[in-house]
Amino acid sequence: MHRVLTPRKVMAGAAVLLLTAGCSQETSAQWTRWGLPVGASQQSGNIGSLWSGAWTASMVVGVIVWGLIGYAVIRFRRKHRDEKPKQNRYNVPLEIMYTVLPFLIIGVLFLYTVRAQDAVMAHSGNPDRTIMALGQKWSWTFNYYEQDNPAVGAVIHNAGTIENYPDLYLPVNQKILFKIESNDVDHSFWIPEFYFKMDAIPGRTNTFEVTPTKLGTYLGKCAELCGAYHSQMLFNVHVVTLPEYYAYLNDLKAKGQTGEIPVNPQTTAVPVPSAKETTK
């Protein structure tokens, strides 16, 4: 036996080190969710279990397939130089099996997908708050419809720019109805911690309801490649208590940010950085 370090061994060692060195407790916990962040809404559990279930099922199928491949490779390997493998044809039961099995697998995945989709797309009909998220090249505008709420008493708006990512405040444990709109091209409203995204399509109002359950600050993104500054379409999501939410809106009200910023395909309210800025 030679105990020498081959380049391959060094590479393998480095890979193991890299993999384990970066493993904080948080990272290890993330593995148990198959890479998802901690869910922060009432609806996220539905997608979370679909995601974990699909990965677990694929792994089970994978282990069976890899096992069978390994078994076939070892059990039926060539024993003599001139040996030809046994030629089989028309194994009808086997052919029926490998036609039916994939349909069964897809059928089960389909069933669970439809169930999860129905759950996250359900509308209660009595949301606590209504907020519009309006996408445009290349930021978001948020309208809070609080005109009938004595605690605020107005529609409040907050528009982002390409340099200043807008804030989105959401009260914890409240049913929020989102209206997703676009002024120009297709965008996609995405809060990764909610395990949910929805397209913003010009000329169409998409809606969904979500109940944030975890206080905290999250990063929201555009998940649809919408043009040159797509990557700048970020926003900060603050899940806060209801009094903090009202305080934030009243603060904007005091600054005069009242009235709705409507969908307007003519508007190019988001300034595009000057040539100087884009080259840096």
Ligand SMILES: [Cu+2]
């Ligand atoms: Cu976009």
